[in-house]
Amino acid sequence: MRVLLVEDDPMIGQAMHDALKDAAYAVDWLRNGQTALETLALQHYDLVLLDLGLPGRDGREVLGVLRARADAVPLLVVTARDALDDRLQGLDGGADDYLVKPFEMAELLARMRAVLRRKGGSAAPLLGNGVLALDPATHEASVEGATPVRLSQREFALLQALLLRPGAILSRAELEDRIYGFGDEVESNAVEYLIHALRRKLGSDAIRNVRGVGWMVSKAG
Ligand code: CA
Numbered sequence: 001m002r003v004l005l006v007e008d009d010p011m012i013g014q015a016m017h018d019a020l021k022d023a024a025y026a027v028d029w030l031r032n033g034q035t036a037l038e039t040l041a042l043q044h045y046d047l048v049l050l051d052l053g054l055p056g057r058d059g060r061e062v063l064g065v066l067r068a069r070a071d072a073v074p075l076l077v078v079t080a081r082d083a084l085d086d087r088l089q090g091l092d093g094g095a096d097d098y099l100v101k102p103f104e105m106a107e108l109l110a111r112m113r114a115v116l117r118r119k120g121g122s123a124a125p126l127l128g129n130g131v132l133a134l135d136p137a138t139h140e141a142s143v144e145g146a147t148p149v150r151l152s153q154r155e156f157a158l159l160q161a162l163l164l165r166p167g168a169i170l171s172r173a174e175l176e177d178r179i180y181g182f183g184d185e186v187e188s189n190a191v192e193y194l195i196h197a198l199r200r201k202l203g204s205d206a207i208r209n210v211r212g213v214g215w216m217v218s219k220a221g
Contacts, residue, residue, distance in 0.1 A: 168216060
């Protein structure tokens, strides 16, 4: 799952960046509102974390431009301004939630999961396809109700990408895009290696390979 972090404060940005990476998100960190808009026009993100006070364009303008061009990317405003009207403006302007600084990283991650769940159209905290279940909070996966197994960060990121679209074939490039941020070194065969590791943990039928095209998990029902 790929996240764009837009935050110009170096300490807050670094702390958020590290917490997101620890939680297995592929994260790109930008510090300028204009750059963020340009990047969002080119690169798919699953979620945006947006500071309001930014150089280039401020966060409110970024949000306005995004929604005006019908970009519905899930977006969480992270703001130091805790005035009530600012918060309401953020939500009226198309933000899905807001978080007031300072905040605990655990709360940030929980709010992100909640936004992703709501935008995904499901209230269930688990991702699944009827066979596999994946818990985004604990990074544990199970097969047909068997004892959950713990996944590594990248195993989790890969399985999450597949389970967000059961029945869809994702190519190697699409999977790498969900697992790695800008500047992350992509090891060759990383996707094959992760698929192999997931099959060892979850059984060889858990993930199907469609030769020459990509990988998929079956659709429920
Ligand atoms: Ca700022």
